[in-house]
Amino acid sequence: MGSAVIIARRELAAYFATPVAVVFIVIFLAMQGALTFNVGHFFDRNQADLVPFFTYLPWVLLLLVPALTMRQWAEERRGGSIELLLTLPITPWHAVLGKFLAAWAFCTLAILLTFPFVVTVNYLGHPDNGAIAAGYVGALLLAGSFLSIGAALSAATKNQVIAFVLAVAACFLLLAAGTATVSELLTRLSPDLAHIVRLASVADRFNNFTRGVIAARDVLYFASVMAFFLFLATLVVGEKRAD
Amino acid sequence: MSETLIDIANLTKRFGAFTAVDRVSFSVARGEVLGFLGPNGAGKSTTMRMLAGFVRPTSGHASICGYDVQDEAVKARNCLGYLPEGAPAYRDMSVDDFLRFIGRIRGFDGAELRERVQHAVALTNLQDVSRLLIETLSKGTARRVGLAQALLHDPDVLVLDEPTDGLDPNQKHQIRALIRHMAPRKAIIISTHILEEVDAVCTRAIILAHGQIVADDTPLGLSRLHHTGRLEDVFRSLTVPDAA
Numbered sequence: 431m432g433s434a435v436i437i438a439r440r441e442l443a444a445y446f447a448t449p450v451a452v453v454f455i456v457i458f459l460a461m462q463g464a465l466t467f468n469v470g471h472f473f474d475r476n477q478a479d480l481v482p483f484f485t486y487l488p489w490v491l492l493l494l495v496p497a498l499t500m501r502q503w504a505e506e507r508r509g510g511s512i513e514l515l516l517t518l519p520i521t522p523w524h525a526v527l528g529k530f531l532a533a534w535a536f537c538t539l540a541i542l543l544t545f546p547f548v549v550t551v552n553y554l555g556h557p558d559n560g561a562i563a564a565g566y567v568g569a570l571l572l573a574g575s576f577l578s579i580g581a582a583l584s585a586a587t588k589n590q591v592i593a594f595v596l597a598v599a600a601c602f603l604l605l606a607a608g609t610a611t612v613s614e615l616l617t618r619l620s621p622d623l624a625h626i627v628r629l630a631s632v633a634d635r636f637n638n639f640t641r642g643v644i645a646a647r648d649v650l651y652f653a654s655v656m657a658f659f660l661f662l663a664t665l666v667v668g669e670k671r672a673d
Numbered sequence: 674m675s676e677t678l679i680d681i682a683n684l685t686k687r688f689g690a691f692t693a694v695d696r697v698s699f700s701v702a703r704g705e706v707l708g709f710l711g712p713n714g715a716g717k718s719t720t721m722r723m724l725a726g727f728v729r730p731t732s733g734h735a736s737i738c739g740y741d742v743q744d745e746a747v748k749a750r751n752c753l754g755y756l757p758e759g760a761p762a763y764r765d766m767s768v769d770d771f772l773r774f775i776g777r778i779r780g781f782d783g784a785e786l787r788e789r790v791q792h793a794v795a796l797t798n799l800q801d802v803s804r805l806l807i808e809t810l811s812k813g814t815a816r817r818v819g820l821a822q823a824l825l826h827d828p829d830v831l832v833l834d835e836p837t838d839g840l841d842p843n844q845k846h847q848i849r850a851l852i853r854h855m856a857p858r859k860a861i862i863i864s865t866h867i868l869e870e871v872d873a874v875c876t877r878a879i880i881l882a883h884g885q886i887v888a889d890d891t892p893l894g895l896s897r898l899h900h901t902g903r904l905e906d907v908f909r910s911l912t913v914p915d916a917a
């Protein structure tokens with residue numbers, strides 16, 4: 431664990447040593463703002479809540495999180511530093527976990543920087559701040575899940591573009607599987623399949639959080655997704671380290 | 674016979690149909706500086722990578738300080754200072770930050786960490802550049818950063834892939850003096866293309882060709898393998914089939 435934290439600190443500093451951090455945060459906030467206010471008709475709804483904000487957040491994360499993870503291992507391979515990192519007295523798990531923790535901490539910062547939305551709804555009316563807080567918890571877990579998927583795919587390919595596209599596709603599947611459109615389509619084919627697919631999707635789980643419900647099974651679901659993909663990333667890094 | 678710190682037995686690495694390293698066996702004891710020679714592609718770097726636990730061997734074993742580099746990787750690496758080929762580093766960090774990062778991973782903290790970093794910086798003469806970003810350094814200076822990283826925890830075993838590549842003559846002289854100075858307390862392997870380096874620092878040399886050991890002797894013993902007595906001629910006769 432200690433080594434993972436040391437690696438996480440270095441990774442986090444590296445985000446801020448390059449324009450990556452600033453570009454990411456600015457684009458994230460701009461997209462989230464535009465979607466919430468313009469597409470989501472934040473003001474026209476005349477309701478003091480963050481429903482439009484949380485509706486679009488998964489889709490923005492879907493696009494931006496893979497941009498954060500695609501460089502995780504590709505950069506190490508390109509510069510050769512992977513050989514240095516993986517011959518230090520650590521296990522691949524420490525390296526994977528460290529990189530994940532850094533990316534997660536960074537995403538947490540970006541998500542917390544959306545606090546003006548919370549201030550705005552509180553200024554305009556009396557929102558359910560408990561539900562908003564739960565929504566934020568859900569957003570962090572969702573970001574963590576997407577990050578772990580991105581980490582596994584970044585470990586699997588040297589090519590950053592491939593890592594990005596595959597991660598977006600994988601996160602999209604996980605998210606879209608729970609949307610009404612897909613559910614209706616699958617129900618017509620097989621109701622059982624539709625049910626299973628919905629259970630596997632992040633959409634319903636995340637929506638529970640935004641309604642203010644933090645259920646143990648939903649937390650467990652996100653934790654399992656993260657654990658599974660980080661485990662996968664560790665296996666891949668261990669096997670493909672020198673390729 | 675002094676204590677064996679590096680032991681390699683029948684180490685083999687195949688990439689598809691190509692055999693990069695073919696049943697290489699040798700051991701290195703404390704006090705020895707082993708020069709690793711051979712033409713490009715002879716398998717020097719691959720052997721060193723397997724020893725460092727980066728490349729998994731197809732078959733055979735390697736151990737450092739008695740720990741198997743695959744099965745007890747973390748213990749083996751605690752005894753090892755490794756300079757990979759090309760001296761990779763996190764180029765967006767300053768020399769100081771980079772060495773502090775390595776030191777923390779090696780388990781140092783507080784005053785001890787500061788001392789270790791200062792000592793490694795002094796040994797490799799990096800005092801003037803310690804606050805600069807590694808990406809701004811010349812090739813030779815970046816190589817010395819890689820060396821400082823490998824020496825930081827004063828390991829029993831050093832595996833250095835071309836430690837003097839890109840260094841100017843003065844820097845080469847310094848690094849060789851440093852290696853000679855450390856030699857009695859450690860087991861050291863250095864790979865090099867510079868044959869004069871073998872006479873300058875090595876107590877023993879191995880010549881690899883096509884993944885196999887073709888000679889393993891002291892520099893003096895090696896020079897007797899060719900009638901001219903020149904290492905250059907020995908090297909050519911052993912590694913170019915028709916030159917003999």
